[in-house]
Amino acid sequence: MTDASLRYPGFYVVGRAIREHRMARDMSLRRLARLMGTSPSLLSSWETGERRIPAVPLGWALGLLEVPAAECHLLGRLHAESERASxxxxxxxxxxxxxxxxxxxxxxxxxxxxxxxxxxxxxxxxxxxxxxxxxxxxxxxxxxxxxxxxxxxxxxxxxxxxxxxxxxxxxxxxxxxxxxxxxxxxxxxxxxxxxxxxxxxxxxxxxxxxxxxxxxxxxxxxxxxxxxxxxxxxxxxxxxxxxxxxxxxxxxxxxxxxxxxxxxx
The missing domain is CATH 3.30.870 (Endonuclease; Chain A)
Known part of the structure; x- marks a missing residue:
């Protein structure tokens, strides 16, 4: 776990949301990564909060996982603030x-x-x-x-x-x-x-x-x-x-x- 993720919990909260929605749909990490056009290792680092997922891949992930619109909006707002310490x-x-x-x-x-x-x-x-x-x-x-x-x-x-x-x-x-x-x-x-x-x-x-x-x-x-x-x-x-x-x-x-x-x- 990187120092950045420990300093910015928003990284982790957004990543965990992606992981939970993926698992709720019984979708493997590899499959979602393939659908998103990225590598499983990079997707894993986003899910664990080791790295901040960019806005565009976040939108792809939420769309592919059919996350409800209200929660998409909520996670989008949190993502926008996730690099701030306050x-x-x-x-x-x-x-x-x-x-x-x-x-x-x-x-x-x-x-x-x-x-x-x-x-x-x-x-x-x-x-x-x-x-x-x-x-x-x-x-x-x-x-x-x-x-x-x-x-x-x-x-x-x-x-x-x-x-x-x-x-x-x-x-x-x-x-x-x-x-x-x-x-x-x-x-x-x-x-x-x-x-x-x-x-x-x-x-x-x-x-x-x-x-x-x-x-x-x-x-x-x-x-x-x-x-x-x-x-x-x-x-x-x-x-x-x-x-x-x-x-x-x-x-x-x-x-x-x-x-x-x-x-x-």
Whole structure:
């Protein structure tokens, strides 16, 4: 694995998408390479993220594999950003977030959520009860359903390490039984989401006031830090930033404790 691929996880995410669609169609590496007019070794280096696939071969691969148009567009956007160590995506563009590609094609998510259970893991009851939830129940239900689809899209090997701040257990206006049911669903063992959830106490040595963040890890140990703000989402892959956020997460994890419904809420 080259230094470039470790620095730019987008190389790997796009390559893995090609590989998974190829395997889903039961197509050999040699056959796809032949159809694309390239060598199996070069195609393999694109799939493993050792090299960045050029835009034209990417289009050929996605077309030959009959990848749905929405995902083609998503992977095209990610490909365009894949040589940057950082980039910003507007949240009001009306397009599917690039974060969906990371959700689907990486193998480990590390998430710090100091105040509320992350969107992707929210139950229907919890989402409806949150302060500021959409007034139309159908809108909330449709959004939660879309999140469930994202969960199903994840690789079965994907692991999610979630650290919740204690404030997430005592949300104003959300009934204690709703919070308890939400936490029970994501902490039950075994659970279908493969989420390892722990709580960071308010009096922990590491300040629980640190803002929320997500770190995605690929099978090749390439990392992307994702910071979601009100109007934009920032993706950071430079090594200094990654090490800083991973160090923060490790410190939070050291003081985190298992969720105990008997003493919570």
């Amino acid at each position: 980039y910003v995506e507007g949240n009001d563009s009306g397009e599917i977030s690039l974060q969906r590609a990371y959700d689907r094609y990486t193998l480990h998510t590390y998430e710090w959520a100091p105040k509320v259970v992350p969107d992707l893991l929210q139950t229907f009851g919890y989402a409806h009860a949150l302060p500021g939830a959409r007034p139309q129940p159908d809108d909330v239900d449709q959004e939660i359903f879309a999140r469930r689809v994202r969960q199903v899209d994840r690789d079965s090997r994907h692991r999610h390490t979630l650290l919740l701040g204690s404030a997430a257990l005592t949300l104003e206006g959300v009934p204690a039984e709703v919070v308890q049911a939400q936490l029970q669903e994501i902490t039950s063992s075994p659970n279908r989401w493969q989420v390892d959830t722990r709580i960071v106490p308010a009096d922990a040595a590491v300040s629980p006031t640190i803002e929320s963040f997500v770190i995605y890890e690929t099978a090749e140990k390439a990392f992307t830090v994702v910071l979601r703000h009100e109007h934009s989402t920032v993706y950071l892959s430079d090594l200094t930033t990654v090490r800083r956020y991973k160090s923060t997460f490790d410190a939070l994890q050291r003081v985190a404790v298992a969720y105990d419904p008997a003493t919570s809420c």
